[in-house]
Amino acid sequence: MGRLLAGSATANITPPLGIYISGYYHARQASAVHDELWARALCLSDGPSTVALVSVDLIGMPAWMIQAAKERIAARTGGALQPEQVLIGCTHTHTAPETGSEPMFPVHAAYLQVAAEKIADAAVMACRALAPAEVAYGTGRLDGVSFNRRFWMKDGTLVTNPGTGKYTRFAESCIGNPDIVRPAGPIDPEVDVLSVRSSHGTPLAVQESTLCIYGRLRRAPGHDRRRPDLSRLPILPDRSPQPRLGSRPGGAVSSRRHGRPEPH
Numbered sequence: 001m002g003r004l005l006a007g008s009a010t011a012n013i014t015p016p017l018g019i020y021i022s023g024y025y026h027a028r029q030a031s032a033v034h035d036e037l038w039a040r041a042l043c044l045s046d047g048p049s050t051v052a053l054v055s056v057d058l059i060g061m062p063a064w065m066i067q068a069a070k071e072r073i074a075a076r077t078g079g080a081l082q083p084e085q086v087l088i089g090c091t092h093t094h095t096a097p098e099t100g101s102e103p104m105f106p107v108h109a110a111y112l113q114v115a116a117e118k119i120a121d122a123a124v125m126a127c128r129a130l131a132p133a134e135v136a137y138g139t140g141r142l143d144g145v146s147f148n149r150r151f152w153m154k155d156g157t158l159v160t161n162p163g164t165g166k167y168t169r170f171a172e173s174c175i176g177n178p179d180i181v182r183p184a185g186p187i188d189p190e191v192d193v194l195s196v197r198s199s200h201g202t203p204l205a206v207q208e209s210t211l212c213i214y215g216r217l218r219r220a221p222g223h224d225r226r227r228p229d230l231s232r233l234p235i236l237p238d239r240s241p242q243p244r245l246g247s248r249p250g251g252a253v254s255s256r257r258h259g260r261p262e263p264h
Contacts, residue, residue, distance in 0.1 A: 002047030006196045007129030008204040011039045011122040013057065013115045015097045020105040022059045023094025027105055030097075037096055039115075041122035042196060042205040043081075045130055052081050052123045053207065054088045058096045058115070061088065065099065065116045072120035077127050086123060132199040141189045142210060150184035151177075158184055187211070 014036045021028040037057035044051055052073070070083035097115075100107040150160050162177050194207040 004133055004135065005045040005047075005130040006133035006135070006198075006204055007043045007126040007131060008196070009041050009122050009125035009129060011041075011118040011125075013037045013039050013118050015108065015111050015115075019108045019111060020098045021095060022098040022105070023096075025104070034095075037093075039119040039122040040205070041126035042207060043123065043126035043130060044196075050080055050085060050127070050130075052086045052126060054086065054119060054123050055207075056088060056090050056119055057093050058090045058099055059092055059094060060090050060099055062100050062112075065112055068113075068116045069120040069123075072117060073123045073127075076120065076124045081123065081127055088119065133204065134197055134199065136195045136197075138193050138195075140191045140193070142191050143189050146187050146189070146211065148183040148185055148187055152181045152184060154179050154181055 014033060015030060017030050017032070019030050021030055039054060039056045041052055041054045044053075054069075066088050067083070069088060070086050073081050073086055074083060097111060098105045098107050099112060150158060151162055153159050153162065162180060188211045190211070192209040196204045196206070198204055
């Protein structure tokens with residue numbers, strides 16, 4: 001096994017205005033850009049083995065789109081990155097285009113094709129940027145953010161998002177519902193972080209795993225629009241962020257309350 005090599009790259013996948021936005025149960029179309037959407041790639045190699053991790057700011061991706069991206073990666077890296085050596089994950093943002101993985105609204109087919117190409121390009125550029133690097137790993141705790149959104153109810157049923165009133169299924173908050181008995185299970189507040197730096201100490205990427213679904217992009221832990229190259233690869237369990245107490249959730253405003261980066 002040789003010395004560790006790493007490379008990172010990003011590609012902007014922000015769609016045109018007017019595209020349908022996925023993630024909720026009513027039609028929404030993009031009317032402005034608050035934060036750009038990105039594909040962030042990290043490539044790691046020890047010489048004999050090379051892998052790529054790609055984090056994509058979409059709610060999900062259909063199988064054909066993932067396959068198209070992986071095939072493009074294999075072709076443009078000369079086979080250095082075969083499909084089985086590439087892991088593509090989505091941040092599951094609810095403020096990105098409808099992708100057709102479980103479509104509720106019209107899908108912009110041309111956008112998906114271009115997005116698949118750009119996702120691949122991020123991985124290809126990361127592969128081409130391979131250089132001596134070092135990694136560091138650590139764990140921490142993030143208490144008071146996530147909660148289990150499935151609850152046992154007094155009538156013996158198991159309900160997801162029961163809401164503050166009786167079975168208001170899609171309400172953001174479950175606090176105060178008198179029919180809730182207990183959460184369906186525990187939460188895991190552990191945060192795993194993998195930091196990758198060049199041999200000169202320049203940050204290349206940060207891969208973090210937090211067991212929580214973050215529907216809005218800026219609410220995601222570690223999301224910093226000033227550093228789109230610092231990527232995260234999400235794990236998506238059946239848990240949500242804690243409701244914002246004291247006021248009604250307010251889009252980008254409440255998102256910043258969860259995802260505001262620490263000042264530098």
